[in-house]
Amino acid sequence: MKKTPFFPFLFLFILIGSIPAFSQIKAVTENGDTIYVYNDGTWSYELREFSGQQGMMDFLNEPIDVETLSSSFTTPSTSKDKVKNARDQFQILFNSEEWRRVPPATLNDEAEFAFEAKFSDVWSVVISEETPIEKETLFKIARKTMEDNTGAKPEIISLTQFKVNDQDILRGVMRASFSGITFVFDTYYFSDERGSVQFTTWSSEAVWKKNEEKIQDLLKGFEVIGVE
Template identity: 20%
Template sequence: MKKICILGIILLNVSVFSQTKGLTDDGKEVVLFDNGTWKFVNESDAKSLETISTNDFLFKKSNDAGFLMRSKKLDMGLYFNPPEWKVSPEKVSPYVEYMFRANTEDQIIGFLITEKVQVPTLKNLRDILLMGVQKNADFFRLKESEYGTVNGLKVLYIRYIANTKGLDFEYAGNYYLNDLGYCGVVAFSPQNSFEKNSVKIHEFLNGISSAKKDERTEVTQYSAPPPPMRSKK
């Protein structure tokens, strides 16, 4: 199977410091940083890695998320708010259809990820994603993983911290499976600024939606925020 974890690629692109790994007296692997500090390679509680909780709340997209970016691969899309998020032309992976940058002083990056690959369940997808992250990161800690409902879709939500070369980043994402593949809406920021931007990030994630795929070869770029959407009665 092709590697489907774009998160590891993101981590590799921000490598700027050096480090080494070692073992504690009881055999636990640690990463040693140049400034003399260290962390366990994996600080996740064993139970959090084995279990996935369920959130019964019915999440919906923000009322301000009025612009729809449609996938070209799957019948999926992302509603977002153009004044808050700018579509970036950068191509970081064949699995990233769209990359977004938040209009804020903090560095917050978002992605719409799709891949036509058959994954049996959301739990299988979670295990594949986390395996890829742990393989490529120097330090990893899973904070949350749960099943939920967003805009009528049954999704998997995961949130974790990953470190490479001394840099800590925090990630969160909503993932959805259909018969053709999977779709993920993911965002990340430096770990120390994630919490204060949590509302903005989760509003972005909750834009994941079912939508007819875009059959065009070129995507029309918006020049201004679209008019408010009318609700169907």
């Protein structure tokens, strides 16, 4: 019988929840418009007045190296179970022999779906936002959130872009340490005119190395719907 995991609860505060985690976030939509997202869930084209916030968003201007791969992936044939996004933007196909659904709020209050591996210590949440934010910006926000909550900037293991089920996906893999334990966060980032999605998995580094293929099988179950 599998023991009750402590990693999800230990790292609950590190995972990025809603995009408005800061007082305001300057972002660029898929259509090229600059917008500002605020911590009350609203956004605007013009920056509102905030005192003492200058320079807070400088991390969004930091360059990152994204490797573009010619590879194209599809959902594994073993992923026969399905959950569908409430806004009809995407669905997740998964193998119920390998993964079980868990109440999303047990892992992250902002999650729409949540999973845990049945035979290893790996967890996953899917967080979607109605605001379209570029994939690279989503990655930078996630990294900054981890840095603020752990006191150290997470190391980027890999940052690649490729197609999954005919959609451009940014995969960001980051290593972060907390209380002497090294964790790996393996995430798919996606955005279109209907909103932004983060499909995040995490585990200890040792577990990630042994289960990377299984983790990728879950992440490759991300399918965008409603696109002709």
